[in-house]
Amino acid sequence: MGYVAVKGGADAIAHARELVEFYRLREQTPPVTVRQISSQMRLAVDKVMGEGGLYAPEYAAIALKQSEGEVFEAAFILRAFITTLQRRYYSETIDTREMFIRRKISASFREIPGGQVLGPTRDYTQRLLDTSLAEETAETVSQFLTKFGDRAEKPVEAGPYDKVVDLLRREGLLKPVNADEDRALKDITREAIRFPAPRSARLQMMARAETGGLMALGYSSLRGFGNTHPIVGELRYGSVPVRVKDPTGRVRYIGRIEVTEAEMVTEMPSGKKNEVPHFTMGYGLCFGQNDTKAINMGILDRNMRSPDGRSPATDQEFVLYHTEGVEGMGFTNHLKLPHYVSFQASLSNVRAAMRRADAANVAPEVSAANGRENAKEPA
Amino acid sequence: MQRETVYDPVFDAQQHYRVLLDAMARPGKINILPGMPLTPPPGLSGAAALVGFALLDGDVSFCVEGGDAAIARYLAVNTASRQEDLANADFVFAVGLALPAVVERMKKGSLSYPDEGATLVLDVDGLGVGQLSLTLTGPGVKGRKTISVSGLSLSLVEALQECNAEFPLGVDLVMTDASFRVACIPRSSRVQIN
Amino acid sequence: MIENTKYKNRWNFAFIDESTKKEIRRKLLKAVAIPGYQCPYSSPEMPISRGWGTGGLHVTLAIIGREDIFKIIDQGSDASVNACNLRDFVHAMTGCGTTFDTRKATLIQTRHRITEEALTDKQIYVLQVPQPEPLRSVERYEYRTRQMHGEADYAKMWVSLYESYVRHGDILLGAGYPVRVNGRYIMATTPIPRWDIPNLHQAETPYLFGAGREKRLYAIPPHTTVEPLEFEDVRFHIEDFSGALCYQTGYGKAFLDEIYGDDGSRQWVVNDSNFLDKLKNGETIVPFMNPYLEKLPS
Numbered sequence: 001m002g003y004v005a006v007k008g009g010a011d012a013i014a015h016a017r018e019l020v021e022f023y024r025l026r027e028q029t030p031p032v033t034v035r036q037i038s039s040q041m042r043l044a045v046d047k048v049m050g051e052g053g054l055y056a057p058e059y060a061a062i063a064l065k066q067s068e069g070e071v072f073e074a075a076f077i078l079r080a081f082i083t084t085l086q087r088r089y090y091s092e093t094i095d096t097r098e099m100f101i102r103r104k105i106s107a108s109f110r111e112i113p114g115g116q117v118l119g120p121t122r123d124y125t126q127r128l129l130d131t132s133l134a135e136e137t138a139e140t141v142s143q144f145l146t147k148f149g150d151r152a153e154k155p156v157e158a159g160p161y162d163k164v165v166d167l168l169r170r171e172g173l174l175k176p177v178n179a180d181e182d183r184a185l186k187d188i189t190r191e192a193i194r195f196p197a198p199r200s201a202r203l204q205m206m207a208r209a210e211t212g213g214l215m216a217l218g219y220s221s222l223r224g225f226g227n228t229h230p231i232v233g234e235l236r237y238g239s240v241p242v243r244v245k246d247p248t249g250r251v252r253y254i255g256r257i258e259v260t261e262a263e264m265v266t267e268m269p270s271g272k273k274n275e276v277p278h279f280t281m282g283y284g285l286c287f288g289q290n291d292t293k294a295i296n297m298g299i300l301d302r303n304m305r306s307p308d309g310r311s312p313a314t315d316q317e318f319v320l321y322h323t324e325g326v327e328g329m330g331f332t333n334h335l336k337l338p339h340y341v342s343f344q345a346s347l348s349n350v351r352a353a354m355r356r357a358d359a360a361n362v363a364p365e366v367s368a369a370n371g372r373e374n375a376k377e378p379a
Numbered sequence: 380m381q382r383e384t385v386y387d388p389v390f391d392a393q394q395h396y397r398v399l400l401d402a403m404a405r406p407g408k409i410n411i412l413p414g415m416p417l418t419p420p421p422g423l424s425g426a427a428a429l430v431g432f433a434l435l436d437g438d439v440s441f442c443v444e445g446g447d448a449a450i451a452r453y454l455a456v457n458t459a460s461r462q463e464d465l466a467n468a469d470f471v472f473a474v475g476l477a478l479p480a481v482v483e484r485m486k487k488g489s490l491s492y493p494d495e496g497a498t499l500v501l502d503v504d505g506l507g508v509g510q511l512s513l514t515l516t517g518p519g520v521k522g523r524k525t526i527s528v529s530g531l532s533l534s535l536v537e538a539l540q541e542c543n544a545e546f547p548l549g550v551d552l553v554m555t556d557a558s559f560r561v562a563c564i565p566r567s568s569r570v571q572i573n
Numbered sequence: 574m575i576e577n578t579k580y581k582n583r584w585n586f587a588f589i590d591e592s593t594k595k596e597i598r599r600k601l602l603k604a605v606a607i608p609g610y611q612c613p614y615s616s617p618e619m620p621i622s623r624g625w626g627t628g629g630l631h632v633t634l635a636i637i638g639r640e641d642i643f644k645i646i647d648q649g650s651d652a653s654v655n656a657c658n659l660r661d662f663v664h665a666m667t668g669c670g671t672t673f674d675t676r677k678a679t680l681i682q683t684r685h686r687i688t689e690e691a692l693t694d695k696q697i698y699v700l701q702v703p704q705p706e707p708l709r710s711v712e713r714y715e716y717r718t719r720q721m722h723g724e725a726d727y728a729k730m731w732v733s734l735y736e737s738y739v740r741h742g743d744i745l746l747g748a749g750y751p752v753r754v755n756g757r758y759i760m761a762t763t764p765i766p767r768w769d770i771p772n773l774h775q776a777e778t779p780y781l782f783g784a785g786r787e788k789r790l791y792a793i794p795p796h797t798t799v800e801p802l803e804f805e806d807v808r809f810h811i812e813d814f815s816g817a818l819c820y821q822t823g824y825g826k827a828f829l830d831e832i833y834g835d836d837g838s839r840q841w842v843v844n845d846s847n848f849l850d851k852l853k854n855g856e857t858i859v860p861f862m863n864p865y866l867e868k869l870p871s
Contacts, residue, residue, distance in 0.1 A: 344812070492613075
């Protein structure tokens with residue numbers, strides 16, 4: 001039996017749609033509220049927003065609910081949703097120095113201006129499966145919150161404190177990779193990317209790329225398949241103000257979004273004689289709290305600015321095309337679609353080749369070899 | 380300057396585009412855009428206005444050859460498109476008797492991106508009438524297609540021939556007249572002046 | 574009474590916003606003006622997976638009108654599951670009429686086949702494209718293939734065809750055979766079988782190609798020269814069904830599907846589902862005619 005892709009197609013897909021919905025609901029458990037997802041599955045929501053490319057926690061939560069928790073599918077739903085929205089403005093440049101900091105760490109210096117703020121992180125927890133969560137109740141939640149009290153520090157304004165990169169820059173240690181790098185500002189959602197791509201296009205593509213894909217390539221560059229082993233200059237998570245210019249030209253504040261920002265620092269050996277070595281930066285920024293994505297963006301940003309011709313992590317086309325999650329998921333899964341016409345075309349060719357070999361009455365490899373030798377014979 | 384309220388940006392744009400697409404795919408074929416009570420400023424035909432409405436928006440630029448401010452404002456108000464100089468505009472609006480320099484200075488695209496070559500929207504006196512007779516061959520034309528035009532200068536056609544001789548670089552021509560007729564000559568056409 | 578519209582879905586006609594439709598329309602005009610050239614476009618996301626027909630949909634939805642009658646096929650079949658899904662989507666977004674009948678349709682979208690019945694100058698044919706770059710198998714980098722097309726430098730392609738011949742005694746390319754359009758651009762035909770390639774040449778209908786994932790649009794206007802790549806002494810040929818006939822109709826001059834029964838026995842059947850239906854019902858058919866089909870034994 002199996003799936004016959006011909007008649008009855010309309011019925012088949014109608015049934016499949018109903019069936020998948022049945023799978024989501026059949027145990028008749030109390031419906032998960034969108035609010036529960038956005039508050040208790042915060043990091044999944046952040047990932048979906050980051051890969052969908054739309055800052056809308058509530059819609060991201062709905063998408064996760066709709067897709068039964070499948071993050072690729074949820075990001076895809078969100079991405080498709082963007083197409084229905086009207087574009088009204090481009091925001092003014094966001095300065096992360098205006099961030100209300102929730103987390104701020106540096107691996108480059110032991111102490112940094114404003115101090116190291118661990119913030120909400122599982123980095124230093126032990127990954128022991130906590131089975132007590134199976135028995136969590138509204139009461140236990142209440143007890144925890146009462147005990148915790150109001151100890152959550154209000155997010156600190158970053159303003160007064162220098163960034164680590166400011167310190168390096170002031171000393172003349174931080175230089176751009178390439179003084180004449182293409183600084184054109186593109187919008188990759190409005191036009192197809194062209195190669196070689198300007199840095200703005202590369203960063204945009206990575207900002208909504210799939211975390212796992214970026215991670216695989218970032219990881220590869222740390223293991224010898226790249227040319228850089230950076231350290232975290234500064235990693236921040238917090239909320240930044242968003243402003244737009246209204247039609248009269250006045251700048252207006254419209255709200256805040258949460259982002260994770262990574263500034264990765266690497267040593268840049270000097271290219272030329274008598275040129276002093278210095279440090280350069282790889283930059284990463286994404287929606288919500290997602291250390292992995294921001295750090296790997298920074299690693300790859302740095303790598304792509306110094307292509308070495310052999311490492312995938314330094315190859316713009318390789319990195320940008322293949323970390324695009326929605327496209328990757330779509331195309332790899334499209335192999336499930338019927339391909340029997342193309343297959344029939346291949347069958348036709350291969351059978352003809354076999355017939356030719358039989359007609360020549362020798363094994364196929366030998367007759368092909370004969371063909372090559374004949375081609376080489378002088379006229 | 381008023382926005383045209385009779386124009387439906389969804390359904391009129393779609394319908395008119397199909398007429399244009401057919402005209403560009405069949406060089407020299409004279410199609411008719413549905414007439415509508417538009418009030419473009421003098422110097423711009425209703426058909427040329429409809430071509431503008433169908434294709435222009437904030438993502439592309441246009442230039443009105445000769446610099447007529449009323450026409451430029453009309454197009455900007457109705458499409459939110461922005462003005463550019465002749466050498467950089469995506470769409471150029473001119474009349475059939477314009478100087479050949481118009482074509483010479485328009486952008487022709489690059490070998491890697493020939494689609495960046497501009498589109499010339501030319502208002503002529505009449506399509507299908509007149510003494511200037513052009514015979515077209517090439518993609519979209521079965522055999523040969525002859526079209527008569529009045530109010531189109533010979534030197535402009537020669538400039539177009541020269542410009543498009545370096546295919547795929549070139550510009551694409553949309554001709555409109557006062558009776559809502561439209562015909563196209565894409566850069567892929569070989570044009571012979573009879 | 575205040576209506577809560579926050580969670581109500583409302584879609585623009587044909588789903589895509591007007592600004593994007595305009596961009597696609599402008600690019601299509603350029604694609605038609607430069608036959609075979611791959612025009613980059615923004616390719617916004619659709620509610621359909623990338624690789625499952627978003628490019629074809631972009632073209633269809635940018636040009637479709639209320640009066641159009643829409644047909645969509647996948648591997649030659651109207652009832653194929655993905656065709657059904659896309660048909661539902663287009664219908665839901667436009668309210669236009671749909672049909673399985675090739676002659677009644679005004680706008681046809683397809684995945685990997687051209688219809689057996691001839692297309693007319695009143696129709697537009699839209700093809701879904703998985704890989705728009707015909708040179709991708711010989712050159713992996715986009716910036717290089719773009720240069721190659723710009724300079725008409727197709728040496729690598731010709732060499733790979735020659736090598737295929739030397740190794741296998743024939744150019745072992747199956748579906749998606751590359752062609753030269755208007756004597757200038759080498760173009761990817763999408764995985765249509767060789768059988769369909771000759772129907773691109775000097776056709777009555779314009780062919781529009783949409784590659785959504787790769788973000789390219791291209792076109793073949795009607796009455797355009799489309800030549801499959803071949804050598805003087807190694808010519809292009811269509812699939813050889815060696816006299817196999819459709820077991821349901823006895824027809825042999827159409828592309829056939831090979832099907833296997835539960836007992837492992839093999840039969841052939843006409844691939845184009847609407848063509849098959851018409852043959853079975855004894856309806857009038859108007860098949861394509863081309864020199865390769867004419868050479869087949871009657």
